[in-house]
Amino acid sequence: MSAALIGVDWGTTNLRGWAFDTSGAVIARRASPAGISAVTDGDFAAVLRSLVGEWADGRTPIVLGGMIGSRQGWHEVPYVACPASTLALTAHALAFDTGMGPGWIVPGLSCIGGDGVADVMRGEEVQILGAEIAEGVAILPGTHSKWVRIEGGAVRSFRTFMTGELFALLKGQSLLGRLMEEGEGDPKAFDAGVERALADPALSALLFGVRTEGLFGRIAPHALADYLSGLLIGTEVRAAPEAGAVTIIGEGALVARYARALGLADGGREIRIVSGDEAASRGLCRIGMGLREGHIREGWSA
Amino acid sequence: MSAALIGVDWGTTNLRGWAFDTSGAVIARRASPAGISAVTDGDFAAVLRSLVGEWADGRTPIVLGGMIGSRQGWHEVPYVACPASTLALTAHALAFDTGMGPGWIVPGLSCIGGDGVADVMRGEEVQILGAEIAEGVAILPGTHSKWVRIEGGAVRSFRTFMTGELFALLKGQSLLGRLMEEGEGDPKAFDAGVERALADPALSALLFGVRTEGLFGRIAPHALADYLSGLLIGTEVRAAPEAGAVTIIGEGALVARYARALGLADGGREIRIVSGDEAASRGLCRIGMGLREGHIREGWSA
Numbered sequence: 001m002s003a004a005l006i007g008v009d010w011g012t013t014n015l016r017g018w019a020f021d022t023s024g025a026v027i028a029r030r031a032s033p034a035g036i037s038a039v040t041d042g043d044f045a046a047v048l049r050s051l052v053g054e055w056a057d058g059r060t061p062i063v064l065g066g067m068i069g070s071r072q073g074w075h076e077v078p079y080v081a082c083p084a085s086t087l088a089l090t091a092h093a094l095a096f097d098t099g100m101g102p103g104w105i106v107p108g109l110s111c112i113g114g115d116g117v118a119d120v121m122r123g124e125e126v127q128i129l130g131a132e133i134a135e136g137v138a139i140l141p142g143t144h145s146k147w148v149r150i151e152g153g154a155v156r157s158f159r160t161f162m163t164g165e166l167f168a169l170l171k172g173q174s175l176l177g178r179l180m181e182e183g184e185g186d187p188k189a190f191d192a193g194v195e196r197a198l199a200d201p202a203l204s205a206l207l208f209g210v211r212t213e214g215l216f217g218r219i220a221p222h223a224l225a226d227y228l229s230g231l232l233i234g235t236e237v238r239a240a241p242e243a244g245a246v247t248i249i250g251e252g253a254l255v256a257r258y259a260r261a262l263g264l265a266d267g268g269r270e271i272r273i274v275s276g277d278e279a280a281s282r283g284l285c286r287i288g289m290g291l292r293e294g295h296i297r298e299g300w301s302a
Numbered sequence: 303m304s305a306a307l308i309g310v311d312w313g314t315t316n317l318r319g320w321a322f323d324t325s326g327a328v329i330a331r332r333a334s335p336a337g338i339s340a341v342t343d344g345d346f347a348a349v350l351r352s353l354v355g356e357w358a359d360g361r362t363p364i365v366l367g368g369m370i371g372s373r374q375g376w377h378e379v380p381y382v383a384c385p386a387s388t389l390a391l392t393a394h395a396l397a398f399d400t401g402m403g404p405g406w407i408v409p410g411l412s413c414i415g416g417d418g419v420a421d422v423m424r425g426e427e428v429q430i431l432g433a434e435i436a437e438g439v440a441i442l443p444g445t446h447s448k449w450v451r452i453e454g455g456a457v458r459s460f461r462t463f464m465t466g467e468l469f470a471l472l473k474g475q476s477l478l479g480r481l482m483e484e485g486e487g488d489p490k491a492f493d494a495g496v497e498r499a500l501a502d503p504a505l506s507a508l509l510f511g512v513r514t515e516g517l518f519g520r521i522a523p524h525a526l527a528d529y530l531s532g533l534l535i536g537t538e539v540r541a542a543p544e545a546g547a548v549t550i551i552g553e554g555a556l557v558a559r560y561a562r563a564l565g566l567a568d569g570g571r572e573i574r575i576v577s578g579d580e581a582a583s584r585g586l587c588r589i590g591m592g593l594r595e596g597h598i599r600e601g602w603s604a
Contacts, residue, residue: 113511115498115501115502115511117498117508117511117514117515118511118514118515118517118518118520119510119511119514120514120517144510159504159507160507160510161504161506161507161510162476162477162506162507162509162510163506165476165477166506166509169471169472169475169476170471173471173475174464174467174471175464175467196417196419199417200417201503201504201505201541202461202463202503202537202538202540202541203503203505203506203537204463204464204465204468204505204534204537204538205461205462205463205464205538205541206419207464207468208421208446208462208463208464209415209417209419209420209421212419212420212421212422213419213420215420215422216420218420232506235504235505235506236504236506236507238504239503239504239507
């Protein structure tokens with residue numbers, strides 16, 4: 001089976017591929033745990049071939065996004081500075097020979113915050129593109145959650161919160177994890193955490209409350225992780241850009257947590273949810289279609 | 303050599319003892335790494351004997367403070383609720399037989415914050431007492447830093463920040479540590495971290511800046527840990543009670559960091575520094591002298 005276009009989202013810990021027909025419809029998909037950190041011999045070509053080789057006929061364009069374009073990836077592609085449009089992503093994609101046909105790696109984005117500190121993303125820019133947001137805020141929850149301001153279809157600015165990484169560290173390695181027990185989720189404990197974080201920005205003090213709330217039996221051991229999650233996500237919502245509709249890009253329970261926290265902060269806010277998987281495949285397809293139409297060769301840029 | 307009074311600060315990871323004469327002067331001191339987490343067989347009496355046994359004549363009072371009074375310690379002593387005076391600490395000390403003379407374990411303190419969440423300390427209350435602060439704010443930097451409001455010589459309220467634990471986790475186990483290299487300290491990077499945290503409360507976003515400042519070469523690898531330290535300590539200073547003179551209780555470089563961060567926030571603030579070692583020994587001595595004078599038996603309380 002030969003595809004018109006192949007899209008690949010290649011992150012640190014996983015790898016997903018889609019085959020598209022000429023209309024951009026997904027005709028096949030595959031996933032693998034071979035994220036770039038698992039490719040220790042640097043033979044990215046072999047991993048790619050095993051994932052999408054049977055869809056390629058030697059001429060099928062393959063568009064790759066994510067950490068595959070980082071220093072630890074196949075070929076490093078410089079970040080494109082915000083504000084950045086769809087066309088900027090397409091124009092700055094790095095063309096190379098995949099060994100089974102022409103390939104392009106989508107660049108990540110960088111932006112400088114109001115405090116002069118740089119921020120970066122790789123992979124999320126493809127999902128944002130796929131979510132087709134004209135104006136507003138996109139949230140991409142995860143290890144490093146991104147809050148993205150979009151204006152006129154372009155990424156204006158963004159900010160990263162280490163929420164997922166902090167949650168895993170604090171639950172797994174800190175004093176806070178010692179009182180925690182596994183169990184069913186506790187929405188009330190999550191809400192309490194969000195409310196506390198909305199009312200008080202001193203995160204490193206709020207975190208110690210996870211211990212004392214457990215110590216004094218005010219939050220049950222199985223609910224402490226939810227309380228911690230609420231504190232961390234509430235901290236994001238508190239710092240969030242105030243105006244505009246919100247699109248949350250991701251899956252399942254984590255997306256529901258962000259929707260809930262946003263609702264607790266402002267019940268009237270318009271919230272749209274887009275599957276992260278769908279956003280990635282549609283974003284890769286849009287970039288691929290642009291490349292096929294020859295935007296690169298015509299020298300389009302931001 | 304027999305002492306008039308023995309004081310012991312017994313924490314999670316270390317143990318310190320002092321012998322006092324009848325005037326309260328220190329006549330001998332010893333330290334050991336046998337914190338309560340190292341006493342896996344629960345034989346606290348044997349550890350105590352090896353540390354201070356030769357100072358005790360069977361009647362010498364031994365006053366113990368710190369995590370030795372926790373659930374994981376020798377005997378659990380309930381927290382005393384704030385506001386709590388010196389006399390409250392003395393009156394609620396737990397009397398027991400150490401096996402080499404009469405012993406008392408000093409209770410820890412608890413308080414309920416404005417948000418209804420409890421906070422706790424064990425050991426710091428002895429140091430606060432030893433620092434002899436009438437009015438103002440005491441800061442006790444550490445794994446779990448304490449900011450303490452003192453009024454009329456009593457502990458009115460306090461708040462704990464997980465600064466030291468977060469620093470160790472983020473440096474040792476997170477993505478942020480990967481770009482860090484050991485080297486001389488960099489005061490400018492520390493100052494930059496403090497300034498950022500004073501200007502912006504979104505700690506979980508500021509933390510990601512440690513990565514990007516390293517990634518873009520704006521802060522050198524050997525200076526990134528100082529920048530991280532500045533962000534965490536700056537977060538404390540930002541959340542700090544505004545009014546009053548500050549006493550920092552602790553040692554060396556860490557105390558200097560807090561003094562520097564306080565100065566960056568408010569150059570006019572009065573800062574006093576008290577050695578943590580001295581504060582602990584003086585606090586234990588004051589409680590011991592109170593017990594010797596029979597305050598407990600006369601039924602004094604808060």
